[in-house]
Amino acid sequence: MRSIIKIDFEERMMIDLIDWINGALWDVLLIVVLSGMGIYLSIRLNFIQFRKFGESFKKTFGSISLKGDKASAEEGMTSFQSLATSISAQIGTGNLAGVATAMVSGGPGAVFWMWLSAILGMAIIYAEATLAQYYRTTEKGHLVGGPVYYIQAAFQGRLGKVIAALFSVLLIFALGFMGNMVQANSVGHAVSTAFGISPWITGIVMAIMALIVFIGGVERIASVTEKIVPLMALFFTIASFIVIIMNIENVPASFEMIFVGAFNPDAVLGGILGVSIQQAIRFGISRGLFTHEAGMGSTPHAHALARVKHPSEQGLVAMMGVFIDTIVLLPMTVLVILTTGVLDGATTGIELTQLAYAQVFGNWGSIIVAISIFFFAFSTIIGWYFFGQANVKYLFGKGAIPIYSLLVAIFIAIGSGLHVELVWSLADLFNGLMVLPNIISIFLLTNVVVKITKDYDLPLSQQQYQNTYTKK
Template sequence: MEALKQFFDTVGGWVWGPVMLCLLVGTGILLTVCLKGLQFTMLGYALKQAFMPHKPKHDGSDHEGDISHFGALMTALSATIGTGNIAGVATAVVAGGPGAVFWMWITAIFGMATKYGEGVLAVKYRVSNKKGEMSGGPMYYIEKGLGKNWKWMAYAFALFGTLASFGIGSSVQSNSVAQAVETSFHIAPAYTGVVLTIFTAIVVLGGIQGIAKASSFIVPAMAIFYVVGGLVIIAFNLDLVMPALNIIFSDAFTGQAVAGGALGTVIRYGVARGVFSNEAGMGSAPIAAAAAKSDHPVRQGLVSMTGTFLDTIVVCSITGIVLVMGLLGAGGEFIKPETSGAALTTIAFGKMLPGVGNWIVTIGLIFFAYSTILGWCYYGEKCATYVFGDKFANIYRVIYVASVMMGTVMSLDFVWLAADTFNGLMALPNLIALLLLAKVIVSETRDFKAKIKSGELPH
């Protein structure tokens, strides 16, 4: 186990080095410029598209796809609003200091343009499989958009995506839930693992329809519960809000709260955990976006973009601000905690609102993590069947369900290191494809705006 931890630590350090950070943020900046700040100018319109009822064509027939825009967004959010918002933020604050929260915000702002581009390409290059279901994502827009010479990169993404699903999708989620439940209820992780495993198996057997249906209920309910709970805590401790924001912004450029004052460490963990949380650039969300019933690729791209806003700018901000508030000493200095992950967030919330705060985190984490497990099963299955064929789907589901149980009893450090490594490896081919297909994204955007203006498409 120690040798594996060392291996993933070394590879993870390389994968999340300066090249990856520049590629992640650089792709978002480039797309922001090419799209003329679309994430700022069209956010309101995008939110409207995400939450408006699904409408069929004028002739009564339905659009191509398996689920509604809202269902696709909730499936994507089910996979993104998870332990990254609770345990991931805490890990970033401990390892990188409070300034990491600022770099999570920066990653999200430019990541919205990245997520938009992923959604556009996912719908444009999606295909229908033998069952009549939509399949799409980076492996398909790499193969169809860039040509057969790039198919090796499509396979690389799908392989890394399959492996990543067992980390970010199942093991990390179940590990964090077990940790939070043990902290709050003193229940052994193995028992938590058994319950999670059973409930996962029940839903994933229903495929994308079952996952979307469960996500469309769980995600909105728990997001509202968690955000309102966090806002109540902030309201009860208003005197600590400005000191917390001050240290977040100052530490973002100094790294003084990190051992040795390493600014690079602050940025690395802020960007890495930001991507882990909202998954912009990783290429996972477009797999769900490809299943949406849509009359134009851009419409789903806009809906996909709102996921990053809701995940990081809204939910992660609540966690980050309350965490830093809880870790401020009497003199306004950041106190280095002894614990990390979900346990730290639970303790911090409990400290800021005794008797209630820890329940907000525990309940939120259980349902967020469970929905993430469901969403990532779909992602991983699509990646696995791309590499190994449709016959592998049932085998994948069995292995995936088993990994949920394994995650509850494994080392937290090892699970996070492995998840970070595979996340970075799957992001690389996706980001390269986004850069090479940027012209297609811009072209589709112009086409959509022209058709809206002419009345060819409904506003």
């Protein structure tokens, strides 16, 4: 018994230390950096997230398919496969567990700041995907791309290589290891609540399933994600709509809590959560980043491999990924939690989401969430593994991939049974750290993004991209 108490005490001290670092990182620095960059890019690109929204929608859903062309390491993926791989990473536990922790820690008003971060993030992710396309290259016959290549271009010389290597290390830990622990943790607790199965058993099963996909390489990753993403989004949406419709009379009050809580948290829920405006902003933006990933430098790894004629085309498709994830799907969980009235601070994470669905579906509510979180998390694990793999290959070469695959599987198994606070705190820390080199690089290359965008805005007959970009 003493050993268990000692472990809990040490874990609490670790959580407090990481939370202190996260406070310094998230309370001011990253809020200013991410919001400022989103505003800056929106202005420089003439608010592309609004003026090109229709074209973004058309390019995204005009190419949707459950049986697309075969992806390959040599030729990359179709535009939709790249988006599906990207969304598979974006639509994860953030949509089911992350938003729940955001509302407990930052009140319902945190959702407003999540939405705002997504709107600004659409401009950021457009720049990320466009630069990833522009600076991609071919190495040993394989198409490669991602932030490390535009980071090197931004800083140039030895400094560029050092910063690119630092980003790679941070991403491998943030997504491949810590991030996937978060995914497994939420699944483990959800399955335990729904079926009484030990989180450790669930973690081991997920680790084995993930390894099977990892071994298949980019071809299997693209094939799995392009099929899972549309189906899981549809299942989740239908279940959520049923809960919301059953509590339709509470929808207006729920939106009031979101907008009032963004600026006056004490005015909602009778102040029982005891949060401040600063907390609402901090947890809204940090959980928003974890959900849509705009600015992290993760999704450009998938967008770099898309087979498109112009870099801006995939930039527009990337914008729709943020919109689908945070503006369309995330409110489903938000309204389910708020309309059912279960937000009281006593329950958090995936258990809070399950409690909300149980108000309508009874015991089946926990099962529905467990199924949803499994597919959401598993698809994210695949996407984040893929992003991490690109950086492992960049740092250590192709021979290190089997070791990386095994390590990711081990972290998945371990993460399923850890304390939820510790896992989320670690994820926030590494997510925040990897934002900085990525955002600075985009800022330094903003003129490049503007130039590419202006070229794309020209009439088709005047565009010069066939010579200027595809041979870059």
